[in-house]
Amino acid sequence: MNGSPNMGNIGRLFADLWRLLRGQDRRGHKVRWLVAQLRPYRGRVGLMFLGLLLATAAGLAPPYLAGRAIDSGILAGDLSALDLIVVAFVAVSVVYALATYLQTYMVGWIGTRVLQDLRERVFTHIQSMSIGFFTRRSPGVLISRMTNDIEALNQLVTTGVVTMFSSTLTLVGVVVILLVLDVKLALITFLTFPLLAIASLIFRVVSAGAYKATRERIAAITAYLQESLSGVRVVRSFGQEPRHLDEMTALNEANREVNMKTVYLNASYFPAVEMLSAIGTAVILLYGGSQAIDGAIQIGVIVAFVGYLNTFFEPIQQLSQLYTTYQQGMAALDKIFDLLETKPDMVDAPGAIDPGELRGEIDLEGVWFSYGEEGESGADTWALEGVDLHVPPGQTLALVGATGAGKSTFAKLVARFYDPQKGTVRVDGHDLRGVQQRALRRQLGIVPQEGFLFSGSVRENVAFGRPEASDEEIEAAISAVGATEFVAALPEGLDTQIGERGIQLSAGQRQLVAFARALLAEPRILILDEATSNVDVRTEKTIERGLERLLHGRTAIVIAHRLSTIRRAGKIVVLEHGQIAEQGTHDELIAANGPYSKLYGAWSESSAA
Ligand SMILES: Nc1ncnc2c1ncn2[C@@H]1O[C@H](COP(=O)(O)OP(=O)(O)O)[C@@H](O)[C@H]1O
Ligand SMILES: [Mg+2]
Incomplete structure (x- = not known):
């Protein structure tokens, strides 16, 4: 569907371009940016225009030459003049063919390069965005930016520009030639x-x-x-x-x-x-x-006129369709700019440090956090309200509380997926705002409720965080989480392809892979956010056994339904509406007979049933 072909569009197209040229369009800077994308290829752009000019000029010649052949050759009875004109005619056709080839080839070449460049640029930009950005924008929209919108831009800077120039030149050329002829x-x-x-x-x-x-x-x-x-x-x-x-x-x-x-x-x-x-x-x-x-009037002139009239309508039609390309391209330009102008909201501070190997001490000091956007921070809905907590290195911290209490939010702040609006989160005494994010996350293992597996082999998925890991290390990690049996049972063991083009794993099996992945990366801080809540009881038991090995020697934040894990935790924190309701060991909290003992009572009953 190319939109309606009509002359009105041509008028609008040129009016819009005129406004752009005179700097009256708010898109001026965007268009300049777009043109700048062509700068690395200016040599080829030059060749493209050369081809375009030659092709257009050569395309204009045939009706004129036909007219001359009739008047100066045939009617004049001048055979040598006729020969000359025919030679010119053939030469012009050759030039037209070569120039058209040059122009089409160059447009294709430049187009694919620009497409590649733009896509890389947008992808790099998207990669630099914070987790919060991705929760706000749907993947569908981002994918559309990377595909449809970039494609539309590409159309604009290549085919669009070519049509624009060749059609305009042809029209002007025809008008001039007709006026000169008669x-x-x-x-x-x-x-x-x-x-x-x-x-x-x-x-x-x-x-x-x-x-x-x-x-x-x-x-x-x-x-x-x-x-x-x-x-x-x-x-x-x-x-x-x-x-x-x-x-x-x-x-x-x-x-x-x-x-x-x-x-x-x-x-x-x-x-x-x-x-x-x-x-x-x-x-x-x-x-x-x-x-x-x-x-x-000479007969050849009439023949030329009829010929030119026939070449007149095609450029008109192309130009009128160009308006659609132009509008789509401009809309795409706006959307892509919107994206590129969204500054990454969590870049490393200029003096951000690499803390080296972490001991894994975590401190939260007066932490308030809301998911509301910065500006509209009339944040009446705090996900965390004034949380203070100290977790010594190597301790397992269990977070419990009702759904929506803020457990996952707590974990996300420790991973610095978000920064708190008030207060500080420290690891080993470093404010996370001043720590290089990659240095922090390299030492962080996160197993969420549904671990994401990439398409590829089991091996690649386990080694995701440490692609250089040896087979022994990978097998050790798999064995530690109790997944040896399951992996061995797969058709091709570690090399079994999983995901879209491979076999489908059950929720429990996926979690085993996710656990092995977290373990292999040997994180200093491990976060398990309801990591076993979607798996069957048998798998959960297997994971439970591996958990000891997993938690040993590192700081861990465990959000779990399983009582046994929580019971063994060095510290249990009960969150209620974003606040710490109570904290202590299992025995202390049971003795205190507060919220935890009520929760625990409810759990014991349900698991007894
Ligand atoms: N991405 C988000 N955007 C906006 N609000 C959120 C987001 N994630 C969680 N919340 C809100 O923050 C509060 C705490 O959520 P969460 O930390 O996920 O609770 P829990 O993990 O304890 O169930 C809830 O009120 C929830 O609605
Ligand atoms: Mg949660």
Whole structure:
């Protein structure tokens, strides 16, 4: 769907470009940035324009040469003049072919490079963003930036620019040549143009709504598909497929209806243009013919005129479609700029230090944290409120509390996925704000509720944090978490491909891999955020056994449902509404008979049942 081809678009295109050139468009700096992307390839851009100029010039020659062949050769009975003109004709064709090749090749070359550069740039930028950024933006939107929007920009700077120049040059060239050939006949021919403009105007009025409607319809279908595909399990489990099919059918039908409008429009546009072109030809034949009969004009000139009229409409049509490319490209430019101008919110401070090997001491001092955006920090919804806590190196800290109490938030602050609004988080006495993030995270192992596995082999997944690990080390880690048996049972053991193109692992098996991965990285601080809550009881028991090895000699923050792990923890902290309700060892807290002992009572009952 290329949008409506019409003359109005050409006017708007040039008006927009004029505004850009005069610096009246707020996108000026973005366009300059885009042009700057071409700078490394300026030599090739130059060659592209050279090809473009030659091709356009050579493309303009044939009708003129045909006219000359008739007048100076055939009618004059001058064979050598005819030969010369034919030689010129062939030469021009060769130039046209070579120049077109050069231009097309260069556009392709530059286009693929720019695509590659832009994608790398956007990807690098996205990689530098904080975790908070990713929770706020959907992956779908980011993917679309990397694919559709970059593609649209690419179209704009390559095909768009070429069409723009070659079509404009061709139009100007034709007008000039016609005027030079015969001013009067040219002016009379141009009289047909207002007809074209009027026809376009009518077309535009009729089509304006139709194309907008098709875009809206297709957007509705996309949104609907996205939702029903994401929610396919829910649909299936409630047996609501028929209803979904009905809704989809209705949307699809509506889409077809609005599309049909554009089908009528498209079907009538090209015949209309042909008609106008025919009218132009008729005018030339009528007026030019009568002039020729009077001997006031040469026959070759008329032939040339008819030829040029035929080359006139294609650039017009291309230019009118270019407006769509232009608009899409500009919209993409805005979106990509939005993304690139979003500053990474958690870059390392200028003097950030590498703390070296950590002992794993954690301190929270008066920590307040809210997920609300910085600006709107009327943060009435604190996820953590004034948390003070000291965790000595090597201790296992168990966090307990109701859902939403702030346990995961606590863990995320220690990993510095976020910075607190008030207070400080320290590791080994270093304020995390002044520590190099990579140096910190290298020594951090995090196993979330659902560990993410990449497509690749089991080995690659286990060795994710330490790709250089030896086979023995990998096997030791797998054995330590009790996963040896399961890995051995896989068709190709460690080399079994998992993920999209491989076999599907169960939730429990995935967690075993995630645990082995965390262990292999030998982190100084280990965070287990409900890491065993999605696994079956047997796997959980296996992991429990490996846990001792996993927790030994490092600081750990364990958020778990399993009582045994919590009971053994050096310190248990009960969070309630983002605040520490109580802390101590299992025995102390049971003796205190506070919130923990109530929770513990409830747990014991449910596991006894
Ligand atoms: N990404 C987020 N954006 C906004 N609010 C969040 C986000 N994650 C958690 N919260 C809110 O912060 C509070 C604490 O959540 P969380 O730390 O995940 O609790 P827990 O892990 O104890 O269940 C909850 O009120 C929750 O709604
Ligand atoms: Mg949580």
